[in-house]
Amino acid sequence: MDGNLNALTTVFTEFYYWVTVVFMFLIHVGFCMYEVGASRHRNHMHTLMKNIMIIPLVTVTFFFFGWWIYWSFPNFPFFGGLNHEAASANLPWSQNMAPNLSDRITGVFWAAFLLFSWTAASIVSGAVIERIRSSALWVHAVMIGSVFWIIDAAWGWHAEGWMVKYLGYHDAYASGVIHAIAGGYALGVIMVLGPRIGKFAADGTPRDIPPHNPWMLTIGIFLIYSGFWGFYAACNIPAISPEGIGGLLTGETWTATNIYLAPTSLSAITFNFLMSMSGGLMAAYLVSKGDAFWTFSGGLAGIITASAGNDLYHPIQAMLVGAVGVVIVYKLHHWVERTFKLDDAVGAVAVHGYSGVVGLIIAGFLLWGAPSSPYEGFATVNPVGQTLGAVIMFGVLGWLPGYVISRIQAAAGVLRIPVEVELQGLDYAEHHAYEDAKAAIIEADKAALMGSSKVPAE
Protein backbone atom coordinates (compact mmCIF):
# COMPACT_ATOMS: atom_id res chain seq x y z
CA MET A 1 0.00 0.00 0.00
CA ASP A 2 1.88 3.05 -1.23
CA GLY A 3 0.54 6.29 0.18
CA ASN A 4 -1.96 7.04 2.90
CA LEU A 5 -4.94 7.36 0.55
CA ASN A 6 -4.34 3.92 -0.95
CA ALA A 7 -3.89 2.48 2.52
CA LEU A 8 -7.13 4.05 3.70
CA THR A 9 -9.05 2.79 0.65
CA THR A 10 -7.66 -0.71 1.05
CA VAL A 11 -8.47 -0.92 4.73
CA PHE A 12 -11.93 0.57 4.14
CA THR A 13 -12.66 -1.94 1.37
CA GLU A 14 -11.40 -4.81 3.53
CA PHE A 15 -13.62 -3.72 6.42
CA TYR A 16 -16.58 -3.04 4.12
CA TYR A 17 -16.63 -6.60 2.75
CA TRP A 18 -16.07 -8.06 6.19
CA VAL A 19 -19.16 -6.24 7.48
CA THR A 20 -21.31 -7.35 4.54
CA VAL A 21 -20.26 -10.95 5.09
CA VAL A 22 -21.31 -10.84 8.72
CA PHE A 23 -24.69 -9.39 7.71
CA MET A 24 -25.07 -12.04 5.07
CA PHE A 25 -24.60 -14.75 7.69
CA LEU A 26 -28.10 -13.71 8.82
CA ILE A 27 -29.48 -15.08 5.55
CA HIS A 28 -28.38 -18.55 6.59
CA VAL A 29 -29.73 -18.12 10.10
CA GLY A 30 -33.01 -17.03 8.52
CA PHE A 31 -33.11 -20.00 6.15
CA CYS A 32 -32.50 -22.39 9.05
CA MET A 33 -35.32 -20.84 11.09
CA TYR A 34 -37.66 -20.73 8.12
CA GLU A 35 -37.08 -24.35 7.18
CA VAL A 36 -37.40 -25.62 10.73
CA GLY A 37 -40.53 -23.51 11.24
CA ALA A 38 -42.04 -24.92 8.06
CA SER A 39 -41.20 -28.56 8.79
CA ARG A 40 -43.14 -30.85 11.10
CA HIS A 41 -41.95 -31.73 14.61
CA ARG A 42 -40.73 -35.16 13.57
CA ASN A 43 -38.26 -33.70 11.06
CA HIS A 44 -36.69 -30.80 12.93
CA MET A 45 -33.18 -31.99 13.59
CA HIS A 46 -32.83 -33.46 10.12
CA THR A 47 -34.00 -30.21 8.52
CA LEU A 48 -31.61 -28.21 10.64
CA MET A 49 -28.61 -30.46 10.08
CA LYS A 50 -29.34 -30.62 6.36
CA ASN A 51 -29.01 -26.86 6.16
CA ILE A 52 -26.20 -26.40 8.69
CA MET A 53 -23.82 -28.83 6.97
CA ILE A 54 -24.11 -26.80 3.78
CA ILE A 55 -21.84 -24.29 5.51
CA PRO A 56 -18.66 -26.38 5.88
CA LEU A 57 -19.15 -28.43 2.71
CA VAL A 58 -19.66 -25.45 0.42
CA THR A 59 -16.93 -23.48 2.20
CA VAL A 60 -14.17 -26.04 1.74
CA THR A 61 -15.12 -26.84 -1.86
CA PHE A 62 -15.37 -23.14 -2.66
CA PHE A 63 -11.85 -22.77 -1.31
CA PHE A 64 -10.56 -25.76 -3.29
CA PHE A 65 -12.09 -24.97 -6.69
CA GLY A 66 -15.14 -22.64 -6.62
CA TRP A 67 -13.15 -19.43 -6.41
CA TRP A 68 -10.79 -20.60 -9.14
CA ILE A 69 -13.77 -21.19 -11.43
CA TYR A 70 -14.94 -17.59 -10.99
CA TRP A 71 -11.62 -16.17 -12.11
CA SER A 72 -10.89 -18.63 -14.90
CA PHE A 73 -14.35 -19.06 -16.50
CA PRO A 74 -15.60 -15.61 -17.64
CA ASN A 75 -15.00 -16.50 -21.28
CA PHE A 76 -14.89 -20.28 -21.07
CA PRO A 77 -15.48 -22.31 -23.19
CA PHE A 78 -16.42 -20.45 -26.40
CA PHE A 79 -15.12 -16.92 -26.07
CA GLY A 80 -11.42 -17.20 -25.35
CA GLY A 81 -10.98 -20.21 -23.07
CA LEU A 82 -9.74 -20.26 -19.51
CA ASN A 83 -8.19 -17.14 -18.03
CA HIS A 84 -5.10 -18.77 -16.49
CA GLU A 85 -3.51 -15.50 -15.45
CA ALA A 86 -6.36 -14.28 -13.26
CA ALA A 87 -7.13 -17.79 -12.08
CA SER A 88 -3.60 -18.64 -10.94
CA ALA A 89 -3.74 -15.94 -8.28
CA ASN A 90 -6.85 -17.59 -6.88
CA LEU A 91 -5.78 -21.22 -6.78
CA PRO A 92 -6.01 -22.77 -3.31
CA TRP A 93 -2.22 -22.96 -3.14
CA SER A 94 -1.71 -19.31 -4.21
CA GLN A 95 -0.10 -17.10 -1.57
CA ASN A 96 -3.04 -14.69 -1.98
CA MET A 97 -5.32 -17.36 -0.53
CA ALA A 98 -3.79 -17.11 2.92
CA PRO A 99 -2.73 -14.47 5.43
CA ASN A 100 -0.64 -12.14 3.30
CA LEU A 101 -0.11 -8.48 4.14
CA SER A 102 0.43 -7.52 0.52
CA ASP A 103 -3.10 -8.71 -0.36
CA ARG A 104 -5.79 -7.71 2.14
CA ILE A 105 -8.80 -8.01 -0.17
CA THR A 106 -8.86 -11.54 -1.59
CA GLY A 107 -10.03 -13.14 1.67
CA VAL A 108 -12.97 -10.83 2.28
CA PHE A 109 -13.99 -10.76 -1.40
CA TRP A 110 -13.79 -14.57 -1.47
CA ALA A 111 -15.98 -14.70 1.62
CA ALA A 112 -18.62 -12.38 0.12
CA PHE A 113 -18.92 -14.73 -2.87
CA LEU A 114 -18.86 -17.74 -0.58
CA LEU A 115 -21.88 -16.44 1.34
CA PHE A 116 -23.71 -16.18 -1.99
CA SER A 117 -22.79 -19.84 -2.52
CA TRP A 118 -24.36 -20.86 0.80
CA THR A 119 -27.48 -18.95 -0.17
CA ALA A 120 -27.79 -20.69 -3.52
CA ALA A 121 -27.51 -24.08 -1.79
CA SER A 122 -29.91 -23.11 0.98
CA ILE A 123 -32.59 -22.04 -1.48
CA VAL A 124 -32.57 -25.59 -2.89
CA SER A 125 -32.58 -27.01 0.63
CA GLY A 126 -35.91 -25.35 1.50
CA ALA A 127 -37.80 -26.84 -1.44
CA VAL A 128 -36.92 -30.45 -0.59
CA ILE A 129 -37.52 -30.66 3.16
CA GLU A 130 -38.88 -33.76 4.88
CA ARG A 131 -38.12 -36.26 2.13
CA ILE A 132 -34.63 -35.88 0.66
CA ARG A 133 -31.62 -37.83 1.92
CA SER A 134 -29.08 -35.52 3.54
CA SER A 135 -26.30 -37.15 1.54
CA ALA A 136 -28.11 -36.35 -1.71
CA LEU A 137 -28.79 -32.73 -0.71
CA TRP A 138 -25.18 -32.20 0.31
CA VAL A 139 -23.96 -33.29 -3.12
CA HIS A 140 -26.43 -30.85 -4.66
CA ALA A 141 -25.18 -28.13 -2.27
CA VAL A 142 -21.60 -28.60 -3.44
CA MET A 143 -22.64 -28.73 -7.09
CA ILE A 144 -24.71 -25.56 -7.07
CA GLY A 145 -22.67 -23.72 -4.42
CA SER A 146 -19.17 -24.40 -5.73
CA VAL A 147 -19.72 -25.25 -9.40
CA PHE A 148 -22.88 -24.11 -11.19
CA TRP A 149 -23.64 -20.81 -9.49
CA ILE A 150 -20.04 -19.73 -9.71
CA ILE A 151 -19.96 -20.57 -13.42
CA ASP A 152 -22.98 -18.34 -13.84
CA ALA A 153 -21.25 -15.66 -11.76
CA ALA A 154 -18.22 -15.86 -14.04
CA TRP A 155 -20.39 -15.62 -17.15
CA GLY A 156 -22.93 -13.02 -16.02
CA TRP A 157 -21.44 -11.22 -13.04
CA HIS A 158 -17.72 -10.94 -13.70
CA ALA A 159 -16.91 -7.54 -15.19
CA GLU A 160 -15.52 -9.34 -18.25
CA GLY A 161 -18.06 -12.16 -18.44
CA TRP A 162 -19.15 -13.16 -21.94
CA MET A 163 -22.84 -12.70 -21.14
CA VAL A 164 -22.20 -9.12 -20.11
CA LYS A 165 -20.05 -8.47 -23.15
CA TYR A 166 -22.13 -10.09 -25.88
CA LEU A 167 -25.67 -10.18 -24.49
CA GLY A 168 -25.60 -6.88 -22.58
CA TYR A 169 -26.60 -8.92 -19.54
CA HIS A 170 -27.29 -6.69 -16.53
CA ASP A 171 -28.08 -8.27 -13.18
CA ALA A 172 -26.62 -5.91 -10.60
CA TYR A 173 -28.08 -7.51 -7.46
CA ALA A 174 -28.50 -11.05 -8.74
CA SER A 175 -32.08 -11.67 -9.87
CA GLY A 176 -30.64 -14.37 -12.09
CA VAL A 177 -27.12 -14.97 -10.86
CA ILE A 178 -28.24 -16.30 -7.47
CA HIS A 179 -31.99 -16.57 -7.48
CA ALA A 180 -33.02 -17.80 -10.92
CA ILE A 181 -30.30 -20.44 -10.94
CA ALA A 182 -31.16 -21.70 -7.44
CA GLY A 183 -34.89 -21.70 -8.17
CA GLY A 184 -34.31 -23.54 -11.45
CA TYR A 185 -32.04 -26.06 -9.73
CA ALA A 186 -34.66 -26.64 -7.01
CA LEU A 187 -37.28 -27.24 -9.70
CA GLY A 188 -35.06 -29.86 -11.34
CA VAL A 189 -34.63 -31.67 -8.02
CA ILE A 190 -38.27 -31.66 -6.94
CA MET A 191 -39.39 -32.94 -10.34
CA VAL A 192 -37.43 -36.13 -9.65
CA LEU A 193 -37.82 -36.22 -5.88
CA GLY A 194 -41.62 -36.16 -5.83
CA PRO A 195 -43.99 -34.61 -3.28
CA ARG A 196 -44.21 -35.26 0.45
CA ILE A 197 -46.67 -37.97 1.45
CA GLY A 198 -50.06 -36.32 1.90
CA LYS A 199 -49.27 -33.21 -0.12
CA PHE A 200 -51.79 -34.16 -2.80
CA ALA A 201 -55.23 -35.71 -2.29
CA ALA A 202 -56.24 -38.77 -4.30
CA ASP A 203 -57.87 -36.54 -6.91
CA GLY A 204 -54.66 -34.50 -7.22
CA THR A 205 -55.84 -31.50 -5.23
CA PRO A 206 -52.87 -29.92 -3.42
CA ARG A 207 -53.09 -29.74 0.37
CA ASP A 208 -51.48 -27.02 2.42
CA ILE A 209 -49.11 -28.58 4.94
CA PRO A 210 -49.14 -25.86 7.61
CA PRO A 211 -45.91 -24.79 9.32
CA HIS A 212 -45.57 -26.05 12.87
CA ASN A 213 -44.16 -22.76 14.15
CA PRO A 214 -45.32 -19.47 12.58
CA TRP A 215 -43.05 -17.43 14.86
CA MET A 216 -39.90 -19.15 13.68
CA LEU A 217 -40.99 -18.70 10.12
CA THR A 218 -41.64 -15.01 10.60
CA ILE A 219 -38.36 -14.29 12.35
CA GLY A 220 -36.59 -16.41 9.76
CA ILE A 221 -37.89 -14.41 6.83
CA PHE A 222 -37.03 -11.10 8.49
CA LEU A 223 -33.50 -12.32 9.15
CA ILE A 224 -33.30 -13.18 5.46
CA TYR A 225 -34.37 -9.61 4.65
CA SER A 226 -31.65 -8.24 6.94
CA GLY A 227 -29.00 -10.39 5.35
CA PHE A 228 -30.30 -9.54 1.91
CA TRP A 229 -29.71 -5.86 2.66
CA GLY A 230 -26.11 -6.72 3.49
CA PHE A 231 -25.98 -8.77 0.30
CA TYR A 232 -26.88 -5.67 -1.69
CA ALA A 233 -23.91 -3.84 -0.22
CA ALA A 234 -21.70 -6.86 -0.89
CA CYS A 235 -22.58 -6.59 -4.59
CA ASN A 236 -20.82 -3.20 -4.73
CA ILE A 237 -17.22 -2.15 -4.84
CA PRO A 238 -17.31 0.60 -2.22
CA ALA A 239 -14.79 3.23 -3.36
CA ILE A 240 -12.69 3.34 -6.46
CA SER A 241 -10.96 6.00 -8.55
CA PRO A 242 -11.34 6.27 -12.33
CA GLU A 243 -7.65 5.26 -12.59
CA GLY A 244 -8.43 2.25 -10.43
CA ILE A 245 -10.77 0.89 -13.07
CA GLY A 246 -8.43 1.49 -15.94
CA GLY A 247 -9.63 4.97 -16.79
CA LEU A 248 -12.98 3.63 -18.02
CA LEU A 249 -14.64 6.64 -16.42
CA THR A 250 -13.14 10.03 -17.16
CA GLY A 251 -12.42 12.87 -14.73
CA GLU A 252 -11.31 12.50 -11.13
CA THR A 253 -14.50 11.67 -9.24
CA TRP A 254 -14.30 8.55 -7.10
CA THR A 255 -17.34 6.33 -6.99
CA ALA A 256 -18.83 3.11 -5.73
CA THR A 257 -19.50 0.69 -8.55
CA ASN A 258 -21.70 -2.31 -9.08
CA ILE A 259 -20.15 -5.70 -9.85
CA TYR A 260 -19.62 -4.63 -13.49
CA LEU A 261 -17.59 -1.57 -12.40
CA ALA A 262 -20.41 0.73 -13.55
CA PRO A 263 -21.01 3.65 -11.18
CA THR A 264 -23.67 3.41 -8.49
CA SER A 265 -24.17 4.41 -4.86
CA LEU A 266 -25.34 2.88 -1.59
CA SER A 267 -27.96 5.61 -1.53
CA ALA A 268 -29.44 4.40 -4.84
CA ILE A 269 -29.70 0.79 -3.77
CA THR A 270 -31.07 1.68 -0.33
CA PHE A 271 -33.99 3.52 -1.94
CA ASN A 272 -34.67 0.66 -4.26
CA PHE A 273 -34.17 -2.24 -1.84
CA LEU A 274 -36.82 -0.83 0.50
CA MET A 275 -39.25 0.29 -2.20
CA SER A 276 -39.14 -3.04 -4.04
CA MET A 277 -39.64 -4.89 -0.74
CA SER A 278 -42.67 -2.68 -0.01
CA GLY A 279 -44.17 -3.18 -3.46
CA GLY A 280 -43.71 -6.92 -3.05
CA LEU A 281 -45.30 -7.02 0.41
CA MET A 282 -48.32 -4.96 -0.69
CA ALA A 283 -48.94 -6.96 -3.85
CA ALA A 284 -48.42 -10.28 -2.10
CA TYR A 285 -50.94 -9.38 0.59
CA LEU A 286 -53.58 -8.66 -2.04
CA VAL A 287 -52.88 -11.53 -4.39
CA SER A 288 -52.67 -14.12 -1.60
CA LYS A 289 -55.79 -12.71 0.10
CA GLY A 290 -53.86 -11.93 3.25
CA ASP A 291 -52.01 -15.25 3.59
CA ALA A 292 -49.31 -14.40 6.13
CA PHE A 293 -46.49 -16.52 4.75
CA TRP A 294 -47.04 -15.63 1.12
CA THR A 295 -47.14 -11.99 2.18
CA PHE A 296 -43.80 -12.24 3.99
CA SER A 297 -42.27 -14.18 1.11
CA GLY A 298 -43.74 -11.64 -1.29
CA GLY A 299 -41.49 -8.95 0.14
CA LEU A 300 -38.54 -11.15 -0.71
CA ALA A 301 -39.92 -11.92 -4.16
CA GLY A 302 -40.40 -8.20 -4.77
CA ILE A 303 -36.76 -7.46 -3.99
CA ILE A 304 -35.57 -10.38 -6.11
CA THR A 305 -37.68 -9.28 -9.07
CA ALA A 306 -36.31 -5.74 -8.95
CA SER A 307 -32.73 -6.78 -8.16
CA ALA A 308 -31.49 -7.04 -11.75
CA GLY A 309 -31.92 -3.30 -12.26
CA ASN A 310 -32.00 -1.95 -8.72
CA ASP A 311 -28.85 0.12 -9.29
CA LEU A 312 -30.66 2.15 -11.94
CA TYR A 313 -34.41 2.08 -11.32
CA HIS A 314 -36.30 5.02 -9.94
CA PRO A 315 -37.66 3.96 -6.51
CA ILE A 316 -41.25 3.98 -7.80
CA GLN A 317 -40.19 1.81 -10.69
CA ALA A 318 -38.57 -0.55 -8.18
CA MET A 319 -41.81 -0.65 -6.17
CA LEU A 320 -43.97 -1.38 -9.21
CA VAL A 321 -41.54 -3.96 -10.62
CA GLY A 322 -41.56 -5.73 -7.24
CA ALA A 323 -45.36 -5.68 -7.17
CA VAL A 324 -45.82 -6.97 -10.71
CA GLY A 325 -43.28 -9.73 -10.17
CA VAL A 326 -45.02 -11.04 -7.08
CA VAL A 327 -48.39 -11.33 -8.79
CA ILE A 328 -46.85 -13.31 -11.65
CA VAL A 329 -44.85 -15.68 -9.45
CA TYR A 330 -47.75 -16.33 -7.05
CA LYS A 331 -50.05 -17.32 -9.90
CA LEU A 332 -47.31 -19.33 -11.58
CA HIS A 333 -46.51 -21.24 -8.37
CA HIS A 334 -50.09 -22.41 -7.93
CA TRP A 335 -50.51 -23.22 -11.59
CA VAL A 336 -47.36 -25.38 -11.59
CA GLU A 337 -48.37 -27.05 -8.31
CA ARG A 338 -51.85 -27.96 -9.59
CA THR A 339 -50.81 -28.91 -13.10
CA PHE A 340 -47.63 -30.89 -12.51
CA LYS A 341 -48.21 -32.00 -8.89
CA LEU A 342 -44.89 -30.58 -7.75
CA ASP A 343 -44.30 -30.03 -4.04
CA ASP A 344 -42.15 -26.96 -3.47
CA ALA A 345 -42.33 -26.98 0.33
CA VAL A 346 -41.41 -23.34 0.97
CA GLY A 347 -42.20 -21.80 -2.40
CA ALA A 348 -38.49 -21.52 -3.21
CA VAL A 349 -38.88 -22.13 -6.94
CA ALA A 350 -41.43 -19.33 -7.14
CA VAL A 351 -39.93 -16.78 -4.79
CA HIS A 352 -36.38 -17.19 -6.09
CA GLY A 353 -36.63 -18.81 -9.51
CA TYR A 354 -39.68 -17.29 -11.16
CA SER A 355 -38.99 -13.90 -9.57
CA GLY A 356 -35.45 -13.97 -10.90
CA VAL A 357 -36.59 -14.80 -14.41
CA VAL A 358 -39.35 -12.18 -14.42
CA GLY A 359 -36.96 -9.58 -12.98
CA LEU A 360 -34.35 -10.17 -15.69
CA ILE A 361 -36.89 -9.84 -18.48
CA ILE A 362 -38.45 -6.66 -17.05
CA ALA A 363 -34.98 -5.10 -16.68
CA GLY A 364 -34.34 -5.76 -20.36
CA PHE A 365 -37.23 -3.49 -21.27
CA LEU A 366 -36.87 -0.83 -18.57
CA LEU A 367 -33.12 -0.41 -19.03
CA TRP A 368 -33.10 -0.87 -22.80
CA GLY A 369 -29.99 0.83 -24.22
CA ALA A 370 -28.24 1.42 -20.88
CA PRO A 371 -24.54 0.47 -20.85
CA SER A 372 -24.09 -2.92 -19.23
CA SER A 373 -20.49 -2.10 -18.38
CA PRO A 374 -18.02 0.77 -18.61
CA TYR A 375 -15.82 -1.33 -20.94
CA GLU A 376 -15.80 -0.28 -24.57
CA GLY A 377 -17.46 -2.56 -27.07
CA PHE A 378 -19.83 -4.25 -24.62
CA ALA A 379 -23.45 -4.72 -25.71
CA THR A 380 -26.03 -2.47 -24.07
CA VAL A 381 -28.88 -3.83 -21.96
CA ASN A 382 -31.71 -5.20 -24.13
CA PRO A 383 -34.74 -7.50 -23.81
CA VAL A 384 -33.32 -10.31 -25.95
CA GLY A 385 -30.06 -10.48 -24.00
CA GLN A 386 -31.88 -10.44 -20.68
CA THR A 387 -34.33 -13.15 -21.78
CA LEU A 388 -31.50 -15.35 -23.06
CA GLY A 389 -29.73 -14.66 -19.79
CA ALA A 390 -32.80 -15.82 -17.88
CA VAL A 391 -32.91 -19.05 -19.89
CA ILE A 392 -29.20 -19.68 -19.23
CA MET A 393 -29.49 -18.96 -15.52
CA PHE A 394 -32.77 -20.74 -14.76
CA GLY A 395 -32.68 -23.48 -17.38
CA VAL A 396 -29.15 -24.31 -18.48
CA LEU A 397 -27.15 -23.77 -15.28
CA GLY A 398 -30.05 -24.31 -12.84
CA TRP A 399 -32.78 -26.70 -13.88
CA LEU A 400 -30.69 -28.98 -16.14
CA PRO A 401 -27.94 -29.96 -13.68
CA GLY A 402 -30.46 -30.22 -10.83
CA TYR A 403 -32.60 -32.60 -12.87
CA VAL A 404 -29.74 -34.70 -14.27
CA ILE A 405 -27.93 -35.14 -10.96
CA SER A 406 -31.21 -36.01 -9.23
CA ARG A 407 -32.01 -38.60 -11.90
CA ILE A 408 -28.60 -40.20 -11.33
CA GLN A 409 -29.16 -40.18 -7.57
CA ALA A 410 -32.66 -41.62 -7.99
CA ALA A 411 -31.36 -44.37 -10.28
CA ALA A 412 -28.76 -45.23 -7.66
CA GLY A 413 -31.46 -45.26 -4.98
CA VAL A 414 -29.83 -42.52 -2.92
CA LEU A 415 -32.13 -39.54 -3.52
CA ARG A 416 -35.22 -40.07 -1.38
CA ILE A 417 -35.71 -41.48 2.10
CA PRO A 418 -37.76 -44.70 2.45
CA VAL A 419 -41.54 -44.31 2.89
CA GLU A 420 -41.39 -45.95 6.34
CA VAL A 421 -38.84 -43.36 7.50
CA GLU A 422 -40.83 -40.48 6.02
CA LEU A 423 -43.91 -41.61 7.96
CA GLN A 424 -42.18 -42.06 11.30
CA GLY A 425 -40.13 -38.91 10.79
CA LEU A 426 -36.50 -38.40 9.98
CA ASP A 427 -35.66 -37.40 13.52
CA TYR A 428 -36.75 -40.73 14.90
CA ALA A 429 -34.90 -42.59 12.17
CA GLU A 430 -31.67 -40.67 12.44
CA HIS A 431 -31.81 -39.54 16.04
CA HIS A 432 -33.57 -42.49 17.63
CA ALA A 433 -31.23 -42.46 20.58
CA TYR A 434 -32.58 -39.05 21.53
CA GLU A 435 -36.18 -40.21 21.11
CA ASP A 436 -35.51 -43.40 23.08
CA ALA A 437 -33.81 -41.45 25.84
CA LYS A 438 -36.72 -39.03 26.01
CA ALA A 439 -39.22 -41.88 26.16
CA ALA A 440 -37.22 -43.55 28.93
CA ILE A 441 -37.16 -40.38 30.98
CA ILE A 442 -40.90 -39.87 30.56
CA GLU A 443 -41.43 -43.47 31.71
CA ALA A 444 -39.22 -42.86 34.73
CA ASP A 445 -41.16 -39.72 35.59
CA LYS A 446 -44.44 -41.59 35.33
CA ALA A 447 -43.12 -44.41 37.51
CA ALA A 448 -42.03 -41.89 40.13
CA LEU A 449 -45.46 -40.30 40.04
CA MET A 450 -47.17 -43.65 40.57
CA GLY A 451 -45.01 -44.53 43.54
CA SER A 452 -45.75 -41.40 45.59
CA SER A 453 -43.02 -42.06 48.17
CA LYS A 454 -40.39 -41.38 45.49
CA VAL A 455 -41.79 -37.98 44.60
CA PRO A 456 -39.72 -35.30 46.36
CA ALA A 457 -41.69 -33.44 49.06
CA GLU A 458 -42.19 -29.72 48.59
Add this chain to the structure above:
Amino acid sequence: MSTIGYDSWAVDLAEVGPVYPFQGYEILMVALGVIFWIGWHRAQFVRESQHLEKAKRMGDTEKINALLEKY
Protein backbone atom coordinates in the same frame (compact mmCIF):
# COMPACT_ATOMS: atom_id res chain seq x y z
CA MET B 1 -30.90 5.62 -27.40
CA SER B 2 -30.89 4.63 -23.76
CA THR B 3 -33.75 4.81 -21.27
CA ILE B 4 -31.35 6.16 -18.63
CA GLY B 5 -29.93 8.91 -20.84
CA TYR B 6 -26.44 7.40 -21.12
CA ASP B 7 -25.19 5.07 -23.85
CA SER B 8 -21.73 4.78 -22.31
CA TRP B 9 -20.10 5.11 -18.90
CA ALA B 10 -17.03 6.78 -20.43
CA VAL B 11 -18.10 10.06 -18.84
CA ASP B 12 -16.89 12.40 -16.13
CA LEU B 13 -18.96 11.52 -13.07
CA ALA B 14 -18.69 15.10 -11.87
CA GLU B 15 -21.17 15.95 -14.60
CA VAL B 16 -23.55 13.04 -14.06
CA GLY B 17 -26.74 13.39 -12.03
CA PRO B 18 -29.84 11.17 -12.31
CA VAL B 19 -29.33 7.78 -13.98
CA TYR B 20 -32.78 6.21 -13.76
CA PRO B 21 -35.01 5.45 -16.77
CA PHE B 22 -37.55 7.97 -18.04
CA GLN B 23 -36.14 11.09 -16.43
CA GLY B 24 -38.60 13.97 -16.83
CA TYR B 25 -41.56 11.72 -16.04
CA GLU B 26 -41.14 11.80 -12.27
CA ILE B 27 -44.56 13.35 -11.66
CA LEU B 28 -46.22 10.66 -13.76
CA MET B 29 -44.29 7.99 -11.85
CA VAL B 30 -45.35 9.46 -8.51
CA ALA B 31 -48.95 9.55 -9.77
CA LEU B 32 -48.70 5.85 -10.69
CA GLY B 33 -47.20 5.10 -7.30
CA VAL B 34 -49.96 6.95 -5.48
CA ILE B 35 -52.62 5.16 -7.55
CA PHE B 36 -51.02 1.86 -6.53
CA TRP B 37 -51.03 2.91 -2.86
CA ILE B 38 -54.63 4.20 -2.81
CA GLY B 39 -55.77 1.25 -4.91
CA TRP B 40 -54.18 -1.07 -2.38
CA HIS B 41 -56.19 0.46 0.47
CA ARG B 42 -59.41 0.22 -1.52
CA ALA B 43 -58.83 -3.39 -2.50
CA GLN B 44 -57.90 -4.26 1.06
CA PHE B 45 -61.03 -2.58 2.51
CA VAL B 46 -63.24 -4.50 0.05
CA ARG B 47 -61.49 -7.80 0.75
CA GLU B 48 -61.64 -7.35 4.50
CA SER B 49 -65.34 -6.47 4.42
CA GLN B 50 -66.05 -9.66 2.46
CA HIS B 51 -63.92 -11.69 4.84
CA LEU B 52 -65.57 -10.27 7.98
CA GLU B 53 -69.04 -10.80 6.53
CA LYS B 54 -68.19 -14.43 5.86
CA ALA B 55 -66.44 -14.87 9.19
CA LYS B 56 -69.31 -13.54 11.30
CA ARG B 57 -71.54 -16.33 10.01
CA MET B 58 -68.99 -19.07 10.65
CA GLY B 59 -69.01 -19.05 14.45
CA ASP B 60 -70.60 -21.83 16.47
CA THR B 61 -72.05 -20.42 19.72
CA GLU B 62 -70.81 -23.30 21.87
CA LYS B 63 -67.28 -23.06 20.49
CA ILE B 64 -67.22 -19.29 20.90
CA ASN B 65 -68.32 -19.65 24.53
CA ALA B 66 -65.58 -22.18 25.10
CA LEU B 67 -63.06 -19.79 23.59
CA LEU B 68 -64.23 -16.95 25.82
CA GLU B 69 -63.76 -19.17 28.85
CA LYS B 70 -60.16 -19.80 27.85
CA TYR B 71 -59.13 -16.21 28.44
